[in-house]
Amino acid sequence: xxxxxxxxxxxxxxxDRVRDALCDRDPxxxxxxxxxxLADPPGRHGPVLVRDVLGRQPLFVERAAAxxxxxxAPAARAPTDPSAWSFDRAAxxxxxxxxxxxxxxxxxxxxxxxLPDELPADPETAQAGVDAAIDAALGDLGDGTDGVGGTGRxxxxxxxxxxxxxxxxxxxxxxxxxxxxxxxxxxxxxxEAAAAMDRDLRVVEITHEELLRAVRAVARxxxxxxxxxxxxxxxxxxxxxxxxxxxxxxxxxxxxxxxLFGGYSKVVDPASDDRxxxxxxxxxxxxxxxTLPDQLxxxxxxxxxxxxxxxxxxLDDRVVASALALPGELLAIDGERxxxxxxxxxxxxxxxxxxxxxxxxQYGTYVSRELDRLARRAGFKRRMDDHVGRYLEELLAPD
Numbered sequence: 001x002x003x004x005x006x007x008x009x010x011x012x013x014x015x016d017r018v019r020d021a022l023c024d025r026d027p028x029x030x031x032x033x034x035x036x037x038l039a040d041p042p043g044r045h046g047p048v049l050v051r052d053v054l055g056r057q058p059l060f061v062e063r064a065a066a067x068x069x070x071x072x073a074p075a076a077r078a079p080t081d082p083s084a085w086s087f088d089r090a091a092x093x094x095x096x097x098x099x100x101x102x103x104x105x106x107x108x109x110x111x112x113x114x115l116p117d118e119l120p121a122d123p124e125t126a127q128a129g130v131d132a133a134i135d136a137a138l139g140d141l142g143d144g145t146d147g148v149g150g151t152g153r154x155x156x157x158x159x160x161x162x163x164x165x166x167x168x169x170x171x172x173x174x175x176x177x178x179x180x181x182x183x184x185x186x187x188x189x190x191x192e193a194a195a196a197m198d199r200d201l202r203v204v205e206i207t208h209e210e211l212l213r214a215v216r217a218v219a220r221x222x223x224x225x226x227x228x229x230x231x232x233x234x235x236x237x238x239x240x241x242x243x244x245x246x247x248x249x250x251x252x253x254x255x256x257x258x259x260l261f262g263g264y265s266k267v268v269d270p271a272s273d274d275r276x277x278x279x280x281x282x283x284x285x286x287x288x289x290x291t292l293p294d295q296l297x298x299x300x301x302x303x304x305x306x307x308x309x310x311x312x313x314x315l316d317d318r319v320v321a322s323a324l325a326l327p328g329e330l331l332a333i334d335g336e337r338x339x340x341x342x343x344x345x346x347x348x349x350x351x352x353x354x355x356x357x358x359x360x361x362q363y364g365t366y367v368s369r370e371l372d373r374l375a376r377r378a379g380f381k382r383r384m385d386d387h388v389g390r391y392l393e394e395l396l397a398p399d
Contacts, residue, residue, distance in 0.1 A: 010036035010050075011087060012057045018050055027053040027101065027113035028317040035059035035087065035098070037080055047080040048105040053113040054256075055100030055293025056315055058300050061085045063096045069108050078106035089223055089301060100293035115289065120282065120327035127330060129322040130340045137316035138170030141252060152249025154311065157239050158201065160189030161358035162342055163254030163263075165349040167313055168199060171252055179204035179239040180365035186235070189356060189364070196350040204242045206235070211370055212395070214238050219396050221305035222298050227388040231362035231371060233302040244307030251308040255299060256315040259288040260323035261341040262331030263358075269334075281328030289324075 010018060013034035021029040023042050033056025041048045051059045065077045065084040077084040079098075089095045098104050101113040120126060141154065156168045158176035168176055176199050178190035187203055194201035206214075214234045219225055222233065240251050258264055262285050266275040270284035278284040296315075303310045313319070323340070330340040345354040362368040375391035376382065384390065 010034060010038065012036075012052070015039070022050075022103070022112065025112060027115055028321050030317050032312055032316050033057045037085065041103070044103075044105070046105060048103045049079055049085055049098050050103055050112075051098045051100055053101040053115055054289075054296070054315065054320065055097075056296055056300075056312065057087070058089075058297045059085065059087060059098040060089050060092055060095035061098055061104060062092050063094045066096055066098075066104065066109065069104065069106055079104045080106065088304075090221065095223075097293075097297060115286075116321065116324055117286075118325070121325045123327055123330055126322070126326045127340055127343060129325055130319070130330075131344050133316070133318040133322040134166065134314075134344050137313040137319050138166070140316075141167075141170040141174075141311070141313055152309075153247055154250045154252060155243045155246075155248040155308075156252045157236060157254070158190050158194065158199075159186045159254075159358065159361070159364065160191075160193035160353065161254070161356050162338065162345050162349065162354055163257035163314065163358070165193060165197070165353040165356075166257075166341070166345050167252050167254050168197065169348040170313060174252065175200045175202060175243075175246070175248075177202050177204060177239040177243050177251075179206055179235040179242070181206050181367070181370055184364060184366040185359050186361065186364035189358075193350075193353045193356065196352055202242060202246070204238050206238060206365070206367070206370075208370065208374060210238060211367065212374070214241075215371075215392070216396065217305060218302050219392075221301045224298060225389075225392055225396055227368070227371060227386075227392060228362065229298050230392065231368045232360075233298050234367050235361055235365040236299060237302045237306045240303045240306035240308045248308055250311050251303060252311045252313065253299070253303075254314055255296065255310070255312045256292060256320075257338065257341060259292050259295075260285075260314070260320060261326070261338040263338045263341075264288055265337070268332045268337065281331050282326075285331055 013031045019042050033052040035051040035057035038050050039047050061079045062084045065079045069079050086092050103110050103112050154174045156174050156176045158164045158178050180187040214237050215230050218233045218237050266273045267284040270276045271279040276284040276287050300310055326340050371388050375388045380387040380391040
């Protein structure tokens with residue numbers, strides 16, 4: 001649904017908080033991100049669109065209106081016109097994202113907020129900061145809200161790893177959901193972890209029929225068709241859809257943990273890893289954090305299409321700030337990743353969950369494997385360039 005001219009068109013934060021963030025240029029003013037239309041921004045003439053520094057709330061504008069604003073050219077609609085912007089891609093005819101950290105208006109697009117880039121804290125102080133931030137963020141789950149005003153029945157997307165384990169620990173009465181093909185790593189890990197934590201777990205078993213249905217639904221919601229994005233979003237979508245069918249309104253997720261806390265293998269020894277440009281652990285972590293706006297757009301749109309509102313406590317501004325202050329030794333070292341996060345998990349989750357290895361969701365659920373299998377059955381052999389992508393393009397082609 002496209003916007004309308006009032007401050008209720010903001011998601012994730014109050015108008016006062018966003019105004020203060022604009023005045024102070026504060027990238028982490030509290031909460032879990034924000035986006036929308038601000039009717040009376042300080043020091044500016046006329047309304048603006050805003051989107052937080054990590055893009056935790058998706059926001060879109062009609063490309064023609066955005067392009068005209070950038071060129072300072074006349075346009076039929078300004079980006080802030082009610083019919084020119086939306087939180088939902090599908091509500092616009094030719095949407096383009098408002099860049100994370102930006103303000104958009106008839107005067108153009110301006111980058112306002114950037115992530116803090118300060119020297120790391122000493123290890124003891126940095127770890128204490130993470131511990132306190134996670135306590136605070138999880139406390140919001142425990143009080144029945146999402147920390148920014150959201151209410152309703154809560155469940156947890158649960159894969160049995162430390163990220164979802166910490167989130168589940170903050171909502172001890174919430175049911176847990178996992179989706180995957182029979183025999184996959186994520187379902188087995190989730191069952192073991194749920195038993196260790198004495199949690200109610202619902203397993204959503206994916207079949208080929210359900211996989212193809214979900215691929216189409218996720219592609220419609222996100223307008224993405226590449227194999228990686230679809231394989232990541234589909235298990236999340238199916239778990240969320242099952243939760244929504246059970247009357248769940250909000251789904252707590254562990255998004256952001258790998259990016260903020262050094263969860264990727266390429267962060268461990270970046271100087272010898274050509275997947276990153278940085279040559280330090282902190283620099284490589286910064287590169288992964290910068291991928292979050294694109295990833296979160298996909299995940300949030302998929303979850304909303306499934307019928308739930310995502311809640312991401314590990315993307316709380318307090319957690320983000322504490323993670324950005326970590327020295328490299330508390331991010332990733334040889335043999336261990338997400339060092340500070342795992343230390344913060346001590347006493348919150350069983351040791352087996354705290355130390356659990358985690359596969360990427362597209363592999364841990366077998367979704368990538370089964371998309372490959374379906375592609376080959378349809379005649380798209382592995383010797384072909386991008387055989388799964390070509391299969392998906394045919395599958396998703398209009399009738």
